[in-house]
Amino acid sequence: MNGSALVGATARVAVVGAGPSGLYAVKALLESDVGVGIDVFDSLPAPYGLVRYGVAPDNQKMKSVIRVLRGSFTEGNDVRFLGNVTFGEDITAAELRAYYDAVIYATGTQGDRGLGIPGEELPGSYGAKEFVNWYCGHPDAAERDFALHGPEVAVVGAGNVALDVARLLAKSTEEIAATDVPDRVLGTFSSSTVTDIHLLSRRGPAQAKFTTVELREMGELANADILIDPGALELTPEEEERIAADRQQRKNVSLLREWAQRPPEGKPRRLHLWFWRSPVRIIGENHIDGVVIERNALQADGTLRGTGEYETLPVSMILAAVGYQARALPGVPFDEHTNTVPNKNGCVLEAEGTPRPGEYVAGWAKRGPTGVIGTNKNDAAETVDNLLDDLNDLRNKGRDSSRDVTKLLRQRGIDYVDWAGWLRLDTHETTLGEQQNRPRVKIPDLLSMLEFTRK
Ligand SMILES: Cc1cc2nc3c(=O)[nH]c(=O)nc-3n(C[C@H](O)[C@H](O)[C@H](O)COP(=O)(O)OP(=O)(O)OC[C@H]3O[C@@H](n4cnc5c(N)ncnc54)[C@H](O)[C@@H]3O)c2cc1C
Known part of the structure; x- marks a missing residue:
């Protein structure tokens, strides 16, 4: 890794997907010796991907990995959560490339395989x-x-x-x-x-x-x-x-x-x-x-x-x-046979194998739906290592560092949820849980979720 030789303004990285692989990637970026600012996008107002929406509700012990995953959003770290933003609908691949030095796709899988x-x-x-x-x-x-x-x-x-x-x-x-x-x-x-x-x-x-x-x-x-x-x-x-x-x-x-x-x-x-x-x-x-x-x-x-x-x-x-099975992300290469984003050690490749500089992939979108939560830690670290190796070159591409994606989202009327908003919803759910002597009571519908992020 040669990222330590970076000079000038902080590099900005977009992570698409706030599941384990995305958040392990954030952690690995923060642990590197490179000054980096990170925006984590997720289509949902809540982070944690399948830890929240896959791990069985009677396996609360497994969900305690959240304590590790949320650690990156503490004060002092230049890490923002931008929930309720769907990549490919609210923001495109080309836009992310213009706003960030590098993008990591960590979008997991979106569909079910059928029996046929x-x-x-x-x-x-x-x-x-x-x-x-x-x-x-x-x-x-x-x-x-x-x-x-x-x-x-x-x-x-x-x-x-x-x-x-x-x-x-x-x-x-x-x-x-x-x-x-x-x-x-x-x-x-x-x-x-x-x-x-x-x-x-x-x-x-x-x-x-x-x-x-x-x-x-x-x-x-x-x-x-x-x-x-x-x-x-x-x-x-x-x-x-x-x-x-x-x-x-x-x-x-x-x-x-x-x-x-x-x-x-x-x-x-x-x-x-x-x-x-x-x-x-x-x-x-x-x-x-x-x-x-x-x-x-x-x-x-x-x-x-x-x-x-x-x-x-x-x-x-x-x-x-x-x-589970991934679907193609708009504007991102996709291998229809493996149902993954084609990549070499996390660096995104075009279908014919040409590298797409500045684009990376981690987790289930990278290797398919295998492995436990912990498997995504090394997987994300590999991706981040390669990203850091490329970062000096990427930063010379002349991104306008004064541009802030939140301005674009606001202009589009996208009601993005920041970390404080998620914490309000989180507190609401755990309070409901305390009242019923349960670990939490999940709020399933999107409008109510959004409402509680604002209160
Ligand atoms: C039902 C089930 C139960 C499991 N139980 C366990 C268990 O008990 N223990 C264990 O160790 N492992 C378990 N696993 C495996 C574990 O959940 C996965 O290894 C892990 O979640 C994969 O992480 P990921 O970040 O790649 O994907 P995900 O966790 O799926 O995260 C992807 C994130 O990307 C977001 N996203 C997707 N598309 C977009 C888009 N277009 N724009 C913006 N955001 C987007 C999603 O909302 C999600 O938050 C389970 C898996 C499943 C399916």
Whole structure:
């Protein structure tokens, strides 16, 4: 890094996205020995991305990472939050390049991957992101509600998001009431008549991507028995050999085997863990009546094939937790195959591989939807290192340092939310929480959020 040789006015950097990767990038910029002023844009009036709108509401411990992420906005740092500003709508890539020496895109993912099976369009079939947005109080889902009438529902996926969704569906009203879900969401969970939750993994227990900590929580549910077919846990000698060398898989399989031996205790709900099963068709006319699942088998080349053995689960809702997916940002290169911004170690590239000097990417927009919150720290540090290496050259491009983007936003009538505004909303939510003996009560609708940022 040669940023320490910089002279003259403070360099200005725009970070688009106030999720973990954006805020870890801010932290890395501040920790460098380069004087830098940073504006952090987010389309929402609230920061923290998926820490606020993804991490499950019953996992408040994980949300404590916010203490680290908010640290950059303390007095004395030249860091501004500009919430309620959507990149590509309220401000363009070209404008950011004119106002800043460098721009870091840290916009995460915006969409759900679908199942791609017939019947998926029927009411009752949803992507997990919709459901997660709803229970996390995301403004996009403020008008949504879900009919938790069951009695049987299916969750498709073999990762932590599928576990989160299935776990919340299995929890009692008292357990949900101990979280920060919006009042309306708590009301819906309280009147849930779901009794059976089917978690469908297309591969086997030795392939699932659950992390052991998350999986273990499933075995400790006060309100639900876990049911697994012990036959699904008989592994091939190759699989046994493979998991012997993989601590996470080994622990996961050992937990699952322990649960398969447990007699059910007659708890109000049941969580059925299915392996080697794919949904192939959703049935119903105006609403889901069930889902047809097919047993899978592993082929010699590692791919799956359907065996032609079908069963129908009489579910009234199916939630597909098969992956989040980024969408192209206006004016920013996008790789349609990887669904990421093409880059070399965080430096944005044109589709044909030509560098775009001054443009960088971090987090899920850079590497796709993998890894935990902490993974974004090193990822953002790599991006920032490369940015700092380029900064001297970038600063010689002649940006007019007297221009302030807030003037442009005001001229456009954009009601941006600054850090003090966010703190007012934050205080309002935590105060509501204190009144109800809950960690916080989220305000989901955008207009109310904006109103509380002003009070
Ligand atoms: C449901 C779910 C649960 C998870 N649970 C855990 C967990 O328990 N523990 C854990 O370690 N990890 C968990 N993760 C993973 C973790 O959340 C991610 O690793 C991390 O959030 C990725 O960070 P990011 O900053 O790249 O993206 P994000 O967190 O998605 O942040 C992107 C930010 O960009 C903003 N943005 C997007 N588009 C625009 C635009 N056009 N203009 C302006 N702003 C924009 C968004 O509003 C958002 O604030 C979970 C992920 C999901 C999906």
